[in-house]
Amino acid sequence: MTFSPTLFDSVETPALLIDRAQMMRNISMMAEFAVKAEVALRPHFKTSKMIEVARLQLQAGAIGFTCATMAEAEALLAAGINDVFWANAPASAQKARFAAEANHTARLAVGIDSVELAAVLSQAAVAADSTIPVILEIDTGLARTGVLAAAADDVAAEIAALPGILLDGVYMHEGQLASLKGTRDEIVAAGTGAASSLVAVAEQLRASGHTISVVSVGSTPGWESAPRVAGVTEARAGTYVFFDANQFRLGSALSAQCAITVLSTVVSVPAADRRVIDAGIKAMSSDRSNRGDTLGLVTAPEGALADDIVFERAYEEHGILNGTGIDELGFGSRVRIIPNHACGVVNMFSRVHVVEGSDVVDIWNPVGRH
Amino acid sequence: MTFSPTLFDSVETPALLIDRAQMMRNISMMAEFAVKAEVALRPHFKTSKMIEVARLQLQAGAIGFTCATMAEAEALLAAGINDVFWANAPASAQKARFAAEANHTARLAVGIDSVELAAVLSQAAVAADSTIPVILEIDTGLARTGVLAAAADDVAAEIAALPGILLDGVYMHEGQLASLKGTRDEIVAAGTGAASSLVAVAEQLRASGHTISVVSVGSTPGWESAPRVAGVTEARAGTYVFFDANQFRLGSALSAQCAITVLSTVVSVPAADRRVIDAGIKAMSSDRSNRGDTLGLVTAPEGALADDIVFERAYEEHGILNGTGIDELGFGSRVRIIPNHACGVVNMFSRVHVVEGSDVVDIWNPVGRH
Incomplete structure (x- = not known):
């Protein structure tokens, strides 16, 4: 094995390299998987943070993007990418105002997990004469944010009663898969189990009269398991666009x-x-x-x-x-x-x-x- | 204890706050300490990475700066700060050329720990008709870069024989103090011991005929120990400008x-x-x-x-x-x-x-x- 000093000798180090051909294969692979699994693909933008990459994902079939921060949402909207899911609580009046105003010209859905946050969004939407689509986060095992399945009905009822926001779906981040030490089969089983829990919540909310058009799953360790569960409508994996050593160790790639x-x-x-x-x-x-x-x-x-x-x-x-x-x-x-x-x-x-x-x-x- | 939502309510979170008054006290404290210890103060720029902070440190008495990367060196020189020590091996032809050319109008000394690196610098300096001051790194216990004391005489002789570079001093980074789990007294003793080893190398090199005008120590855990050792000429602590939780736990602040x-x-x-x-x-x-x-x-x-x-x-x-x-x-x-x-x-x-x-x-x- 040689590690020549002339390797990419025009590039000063340290430098981050993206292998374009391999990235394109990853983008195509996931787009094809989404078609086969019959889910919409809404990749997470936090991985690449690059509009150039986002455009390639859109060309391959992504319907829009997921993002984590207001700055990421702003960058996507500024690039004309008008279907964005902000999967992180915009818990301030300014962030809520941004979400409300963005919905005048784009669809910027936001993730929420509390009535308190819904109230902040409702107030901003009413003030801006806008409607903010919200997606209720369900905790399917990560123990981070999200409401537990048992509480979903009560929280959904309170949220749906507020003006200016539209409860339109449920989502989870099955990040717990990333810390599993088991076999790939066990990771796949965990992804399937988490998605099944999410689908059950969606059905329960529909039975209570809510329109739940989005049932969204997202994680790269679970990319080939959670989206396959019947009833899931959307996949949000992000890291797949580049993959990494952690995904390799998890058997995701x-x-x-x-x-x-x-x-x-x-x-x-x-x-x-x-x-x-x-x-x-x-x-x-x-x-x-x-x-x-x-x-x-x-x-x-x-x-x-x-x-x-x-x-x-x-x-x-x-x-x-x-x-x-x-x-x-x-x-x-x-x-x-x-x-x-x-x-x-x-x-x-x-x-x-x-x-x-x-x-x-x-x-x-x-x-x-x- | 109250954690009001109105705390800095004009600032979107997460945000990095610098308490200016406390930073000024830290800057003054270290400048006064350097005067008492009779050493020049050359703070590490990698901590703040902000020219505004560097100017305040200069106003308080710093003689110049230490930096870690070419981009940091460029930023300092572009701001008119013309006395810089690049305490990290510039191990490429382009970096060496930058160092050589910078020495036409400023003093940009560079840290080195090998004859191979000295040769790269020598070649660039000769090509640019310049002279690069170099400071030999001595490993006094971190086991990262640097030559061992026993090898210093041989390495210095080979370096000094090369055209276009001027061996002007020795330095250490006593980063090993940051991982000590002992008492503050033990950390102080370790800083003193490391500096004593460095001074001994300086004296040995002088005995071999080298001009060693700089004997430079640097770390915030060792800020009040290493610079006090007789024979040390320069202190390079960086984190002190803000301090942090690790320094608090180490008893540095x-x-x-x-x-x-x-x-x-x-x-x-x-x-x-x-x-x-x-x-x-x-x-x-x-x-x-x-x-x-x-x-x-x-x-x-x-x-x-x-x-x-x-x-x-x-x-x-x-x-x-x-x-x-x-x-x-x-x-x-x-x-x-x-x-x-x-x-x-x-x-x-x-x-x-x-x-x-x-x-x-x-x-x-x-x-x-x-």
Whole structure:
């Protein structure tokens, strides 16, 4: 295995590389899966934070996007992408006003999990003479936000009584799958079980007289299980567009499907037992591995995993590699690292190098960071 | 304790707040300490990444800055700050060329720890008809970069023989202090010991005929120990400008000295045992605590620690608080959080709210992120 200093030698490191061809395969694969599963595809924008990527997903068949923050919603709407689900509580008067006004010219549905939040949205919608579609979040096991199934009927009744908002569906984020240590079969079963719970809530709410047109599931660990459950109408996976080391470890993807890598250079060979690279926490993010405690997976230039090299620890601008494979790495050698968490690492970079093979073909800029 | 929704109600959350008055006290305190310790103060710019902060540090007596990346060096030089130490190996031809050319109009010293890197710099300096001052890094216990004391004489001899570069000093980063679990006295002793080792190397190199004008130490855990050792000429602490929860836990500062907080809003009250805030990993960074495993310290609006509230876990845009104190927190309540790591959290934000008491007095923009 060679880690040549001339690998992408026009690119200063650390740099975030997106393999365009592999990303396109991921985009197509998920679009085709959604067709087969008979669900609408509404990918999460938080992973790429790049309008260029969003447009490619739309071209492949996505109906719109999911986003997490007001800045992401603003960026999508500004790009003319008019069907957005803001799957995070806009819990301030200003955010509610933004949601109300956006619905004059677009559909910006928002996720909610409380009557208090619904009241804030209702007030803003009435003031703006608008209607905000809301999607009720159900907690199907993550124990983060969301109402429990047993409380859904009561909360839905109170929400539906408020003016200016329209209860239009239910959703879950089955993020609990990402921390499962079991087999892929167990992860698939957990995704199926969570979606079944969500569908049951949707049916219960319909029986109570609510129009529940959206039953939305979303997570990349559950991408091939939750959307297949009968009654689910929409899939929101996000990380799939690039995949990452955590998804590889969860069995959501092969390592060859990971379209995102951090290019880094060996800047110091201070001892036989380590190599120091210029990718630290400010490049990789400090998101830990979901299994083990490394900072990412080192690959050979062409993408094969270098199983004998371990990314053991990181400081702000330094990463420490060890393992028997580091003998191949001299001063100036370049490595590529599949990050643990694609969404975290994109958020660290102001610009992203788009590559085809060993050529840089474009530079894209993530938007909407805090 | 009240966590009013009207706390900084003009500021959308999550937001990074800098308490200007406390920051000024930190800046003055360190400047006065450097005078007493008879060392030059060259703060690390990676903490603030803000030219506005750098200017205040210069006004208080800093002689120049330390930085970690080419982008940080460029930002400092562009602001007319012409005495910069780039304490990180510029291990590419382009970076070396930048360093060589910068030395036509400024002093940009660079840290090195190998003959290979010195050769890259030498080549660039000769090509640019320039001279690059270099400072040899000595590993005094961090086991990251740097040469061991025993190797310093041989490496220095090879470096000094190269044209276009001038070996002008030695430096260490005593980052090992940050992971010590011992008492403050033990941390102080470790800082003193590391600096003594560095001074011994400087004396050995002088005995070998090298001009070693700079003996530079740097870390905030060691801010009041390493610079006091006789023979040290320069202190480079960075985090002190804001301090943070990790420095508080290390005894480097009181919690009241922390000038940096993340303002966040309770967006969900899904169960009695938790509150969900809108500060997740993309706001806090995922830098862990050096003692325990929380994401930061929750404070009351006026700054006192809320010891009965624990920031237990975080997702990208969600933080989970628990502990007995969460009963005080309703939907819409605002909290302030002292981050674990000031340098990591500043790097997450495109803009920073500068506050005096409960007023926002300025907006500053960090520069030079990847």
